[in-house]
Amino acid sequence: MAQSYIPEGTMVICTEMKSPKDNSVISNRSKATVIHQNKEVILLNKSDLKLQTEFVCNINSKFWGGLKMLGAIVAVGALAIATVATGGLALVAVGVAVAAIGTSAFSSFKEVAHNCDATLTSKWIGYHSSVRFNGDNALLQTSNMICSKGGGLTLVVDPVLARAAAQKISENNTKEYDAHINSQIIQGGMFVLSSNGDPRALAFGFPLTVSNYAVGENKKIDERAENIEARITGAQNPEQKGTLTTVWGAVPDGEGTFNAGRDAAIGVMTEASYSPEMITAIANNAAIIKAYPAIVKGSLGTSFPMASLRLNSSIYFAAARHTFNPGVIKSLGTGFAWGMGGAIVDGASDEYENSVYKDTLIFFEKLIKNNKKSKGINIIAYKD
Template identity: 30%
Template sequence: MSASYIPKNVYAVCTFQTDGVPRKFVDTRSEISVFYSKGSRTLLTIDDKNIDKEFPCKSPKNAMWSFLAFGAGLIVGALLVLSGPVGWAVIALGVGMMAYGAYHATQISHKCSGSLGKGNWKIEHQTVRFNKKNAITQNSMLICDAGGILSPIFSQSVAEKYTERIDALNNKEIWTNGIASFFGGAGAVLAFGEAAGAWGITKVALWMGGTMAVVTAGSYAEKEIIRSTALDNNEHYQNMNNVDQNELLPGYVKDPTGSTPGDLGSPDVLELDGKTGWFAKDPEGKLIVFFNGKQYVKDIKGNYTELKQGSQLANDLKKIENIDPREMYKNPDAQQIVKDIRQGKYSDNLVKSSIDGNQVVRPRDLNKVLPDIGTIKLQNIKNLGKLTVKGGGLIAFVFPFVATWFSEQARMELANAMAEDMNNGINVVSG
């Protein structure tokens, strides 16, 4: 189809941008002697690879939130299951990850120029040259070294409409990766922390490798399905898929420095007890395959109930904390507490210190209970935290696929913007 050549200051829309404001293409080639409209605007070629102002780029922003969230996840996981030097080491690692995330925050608005300069224009004009360089047209796309795709858009209203849509999609993708990274970090600590022995640790490592393989292969298949079925009538989208092809080999293999915690599969849905091969068994002896939902709900209810009971018992015991144990049997509050314990109002775990050698609860022993309640309540909180991480990790396991969907939608929005803008342009067109 006929397409306009591109003069300087035509709007630029990028699939990796994270704001709703289009930029403008500018000239960067050393020799310039071809202009549009009496020398006021350079006609651009494949050597012109920059914009007037940096985009806030998805790549470093995604890395920032992924490392911040992963570091926070490591710290939370360490607080839940680790102690001593190992716990402090993992917390220090988490702080380091968060610091690295903070570093990426400084790169968000400084990514474009270098990455665009390393990039390449695609779908350029094959025969027309300006200053000995192939001209670019409305069909052309600039593939950025950071991974984004930029294309010229003449209409300001079209450019602004689609930059806002792309911005929204990219920020949703970033938040999705951040959530997955948090549960990946916390879940990894839980999985390794609860693994028994060298073989248990090996199983967790193999599990993580397996989940990464599943996520990689699944994301590749997801992209293939989307690209082969979407926008059949949009020539720009088909061209985009040809010049920016889907690859099975993940980017972090080619460039490990560009990897983020979001590339990890979530390992925390694996149940391990170190005794039953790959999978653990629940208290009823049934094999747990990945995740036992019934036992999970039961454990949440049990810990939450005991936490509430502990708070109630602590409040009741404070009423009698200054009473002489020898006089406790006369006190009506103490008598009521003993009655509640004997009737099963509180869990055995909470009141075990008040039970004597004859398995009888006596008023004189109630003062032995209060010091244990804080420890038990803290353990309940930790148990609920571990259960939350495991449940959240199970859900977050699908988040990489959700993030892939957002990313593919951003590419489709750029293709739609190009199609909608085809009736605009200058009166110098290619055949």
């Protein structure tokens, strides 16, 4: 199929753009002598990777924007707790607030003070297989860029089509961003509430919360980026990709459930580090649990093992009901419930965000198809 070569200044659209302003790819090769004489502009090849202006990248914005809001909510909560805490606990709450403010401020800086030069380490696909400009394959109307950050870019020769696409995709990405921010506001509030007003719980839990956020969000970014090339070229239907929306997207998976249980256990052990009552309760419960295997072994060694086991078990469980401290189980259950609640909020937000992202990908595929029908410059290439 005949396709136009690409002159410098041709508009470019990205799946992760948050601003609808015009943008294009400019030549950054050391030698650029092949030009379109009618317009006196350089014809681009696959080594031309630099953008004319910075895209506001939704991948970057969501990650740092979410962490910014999470830190801000924790800071507000910690300061509120500091106003009612006394002595050293008040200082602990202030320390958490300072750490959360620092996290939020750093994230805010990272969100806005970034240059989208990821294209310089990215690659073009769909270029001419044999025609070269200044030693490298010529870009065509069908060329797309696979961004190293996880997005997909395409060249759009019709400015009207390009501006309409930029508006649609930037609106979708803004919806995704807003949903992610709202999710972190809720989860930040849940974390503060789960501390039950204890600054020590905030102090131990905040680093874990930030770590969970970073690991979880980076995993989502990697999953989206994994098959972006197949998606934007139509080799893979967005409906078939597991990381996109599913009916059960809001239900915590095995990993989310495990993390909730792990964090609950960490919370109990953390409480034990500063609570003598919790240490005593854990030791008491451990002794009770440890005693049962010996009872079983002793019962099975008698002349009437099953009858002896039933009798001794009844006595054991009757005594355990009076001596077993439920505080440990309650703490574990409470921590687990808060963890599962956070996982549900995160899953529900991901469900919505992925549905918007799927819409973006489907629209982007249609854009690529419509762009092939648009009229480019008068110099036409025929691919081998």
